[in-house]
Amino acid sequence: MAEELGSTEREIIAQRQKKAEALRALGVNPFGNGQAPRNVAADLHARYGDAPADEIAKDPGDWSVAGRVLAVRSFGKAAFLRVADRSGEIQVWVKKDKVGERGFEIFKLLDVGDLVLAEGPATRTKTGELTVEARAFTLLTKSVRPLPEKWHGLSDVEQRYRQRYVDLVVTPGVAATFRKRAAIVSGIRRFLDARGYLEVETPTLHKPEEAGGAAARPFETHHNALDLDLKLRIATELHLKRLVVGGLERVYEIGRIFRNEGIDRRHNPEFTSIEFYQAYATHEDLIRLTEELLHRLAVDVTGSAKVTFQGQEIDFTPPFPRFSMLELGARALGLTPEDALAGKGLAEAVARAAARENEKEGAWKLEQAARRSPGEAIAIAFEVFAEAELPKDRPAFVVDFPIETSPLSRRRDADPRLVDRFELFAAGMELANAFSELNDPDDQRARFEAQVKAKAQGDEEAMPYDEDFVRALEHGMPPTAGEGIGIDRLAMLLTDSPSIRDVILFPLLKNRD
Known part of the structure; x- marks a missing residue:
C-alpha cells in the first residue's frame, strides 16, 4: 500500500515507472503477452550437465528461456543475468554486439525482479557457469515494486506469510x-x-x-x-x-x-x-x-x-x-487400567495429577474430563502426561x-469399554x-x-x-x-x-x- 512505503522505496517505484514509459517509447509493452519460451532452465542442465565449454560448442543448440531476474552483473557493453523459472536457474549473457542496439537499449531498462525472455546458444563461461548467450533479448514484465534484499527477524517471518508471492521468489527452499x-x-x-x-x-x-x-x-x-x-x-x-x-x-x-x-x-x-x-x-x-x-x-x-x-x-x-492409551493414561493417574476404567479412586487420582501438572490448562482439562467420564479422564491424562514420552525416532x-x-468408533468385541481405534x-x-x-x-x-x-x-x-x-x-x-x-x-x-x-x-x- 502506498502509505506503507518509505521514501526510498517510493523513489525506486517512481524510477521503475519511468523505465516502463521508456520501454513503451521503444515499442515494448512493459506488461506484455503472447511470447513464450520453448525451454526451461532444467532442459539445459539435463542436456549439458558438467560438459566442458569445448564440448558444448560442438552442439550449442538454440535455446529459448524466460524467467525472473534475480541478479545482474553489468560490464558496460555486456552483462550476466541470473534468471529463475519454474524448473530452476540459468545464467543469461547479454552482449551489445549480439543482441543489437535495440536489444541492448531494452536491457539497460532492466531491474532485478523483471521477467525477461532470452534466446540463443548454450555456452560455458570461464567461471564454469552454464549460460545462454543471448542472440535475442526482450523484457516481458516490468517489476515496478522492488524485491526485498533479505528477510530476517520475527516481523519478516510474518511478512513472508503475508506476501508468499515474494517469499517464493527470494527465500531459498x-x-x-x-x-x-x-x-x-x-x-x-x-x-x-x-x-x-x-x-x-x-x-x-x-x-x-x-x-x-x-x-x-x-x-x-x-x-x-x-x-x-x-x-x-x-x-x-x-x-x-x-x-x-x-x-x-x-x-x-x-x-x-x-x-x-x-x-x-x-x-x-x-x-x-x-x-x-x-x-x-x-x-x-x-x-x-x-x-x-x-x-x-x-x-x-x-x-x-x-x-x-x-x-x-x-x-x-x-x-x-504400538502403545496403549489405556495403560499409559491409567499409569499417569497412578491407577490400574481396570480401576481407571471403572472410575475407582478417580477423583483422588485426578486431584493428585492436577496438582503436579505445571500447565494450568492441562490441570483444568483433566479435572473437566473426569467430571464427564473415566474414559475421557484417561485420554486427557495420556495427552497431558504420556504423549510426550512416545518415541522420537x-x-x-x-x-x-x-x-x-x-x-463414531466400533466397540471392541473383547472389551466393550474400549473401541477399535488408533492414532499415529x-x-x-x-x-x-x-x-x-x-x-x-x-x-x-x-x-x-x-x-x-x-x-x-x-x-x-x-x-x-x-x-x-x-x-x-x-x-x-x-x-x-x-x-x-x-x-x-x-x-x-x-x-x-x-x-x-x-x-x-x-x-x-x-x-x-
Whole structure:
C-alpha cells in the first residue's frame, strides 16, 4: 500500500515507472503477452550437465528461456543475468554486439525482479557457469515494486506469510517445500487409486445437524437465498460413510477442513486432510496400510525411509511400535487400567495429577474430563502426561481408546469399554486417526444422544445429532474401517518445516492493526 512505503522505496517505484514509459517509447509493452519460451532452465542442465565449454560448442543448440531476474552483473557493453523459472536457474549473457542496439537499449531498462525472455546458444563461461548467450533479448514484465534484499527477524517471518508471492521468489527452499507438498498429495492419490479407491467430493457447507465427524468447533455462516444457517465442515467422515452405505466400498477425499480453534505451530483453522474408508476392513488393516503409505511417501519425497525433522531422525520403516492409551493414561493417574476404567479412586487420582501438572490448562482439562467420564479422564491424562514420552525416532501407534472418546468408533468385541481405534504420532504430532467404524444404528443413535447431553453440559466440541446418518446406517453399512491423515503436518515432517504455516501457502494471520 502506498502509505506503507518509505521514501526510498517510493523513489525506486517512481524510477521503475519511468523505465516502463521508456520501454513503451521503444515499442515494448512493459506488461506484455503472447511470447513464450520453448525451454526451461532444467532442459539445459539435463542436456549439458558438467560438459566442458569445448564440448558444448560442438552442439550449442538454440535455446529459448524466460524467467525472473534475480541478479545482474553489468560490464558496460555486456552483462550476466541470473534468471529463475519454474524448473530452476540459468545464467543469461547479454552482449551489445549480439543482441543489437535495440536489444541492448531494452536491457539497460532492466531491474532485478523483471521477467525477461532470452534466446540463443548454450555456452560455458570461464567461471564454469552454464549460460545462454543471448542472440535475442526482450523484457516481458516490468517489476515496478522492488524485491526485498533479505528477510530476517520475527516481523519478516510474518511478512513472508503475508506476501508468499515474494517469499517464493527470494527465500531459498520455499518453492521446493511446496513442490514436495504437491508430491505428497499426488503420491497419496497414486497409492489409493492403485488399491481401488475412488476419489470423491463431499459438501463443504453443512447444515447444523450435519456438522459432525470430529470433536471441534465449526465456523458458522448463512446462505441468503435459502435463508439457511450453515457451518463449514470440520470433517468429511459422515458423508464418506454414507457413500460406503451406497456401495462405493472404497472412497477417499482430499480437501480443506475448517475448525474454529487456536493457532499455533501445529494448528491452522483451515487445513488439508485426506480421509479414506474401506469396506470389509478393520483398523488393523489400516495400520498396515498406513505403515506402507508413509514409508512409500518418505522414500519418494525425501529419498530415504529415514527423515530428519528439526535435528531428529525419524525412521519410517515398518512396523511402527504400538502403545496403549489405556495403560499409559491409567499409569499417569497412578491407577490400574481396570480401576481407571471403572472410575475407582478417580477423583483422588485426578486431584493428585492436577496438582503436579505445571500447565494450568492441562490441570483444568483433566479435572473437566473426569467430571464427564473415566474414559475421557484417561485420554486427557495420556495427552497431558504420556504423549510426550512416545518415541522420537519412530512413528508410533496409540491404541486402546476408551469408548467415551470415540463416538463414531466400533466397540471392541473383547472389551466393550474400549473401541477399535488408533492414532499415529510422530515428532510429537498426531498425524492420523483411524478406527473400525460403528455400523450399529442403535448404538450410533445412543452415542449421538450422549453427545447432545455433553453439549448441553458445556462441551462446545461435542457432535450434533445427525438423524440422516443414523438413517443411512439403518440401510446397512458393511463392516468398514476409516482413517484421516493431516496432510499439512505430514508435509511439515517430510520437508523439515518447523511450523504448519511454512507448508500452507496462505495461512490465516491476524490483521496488522
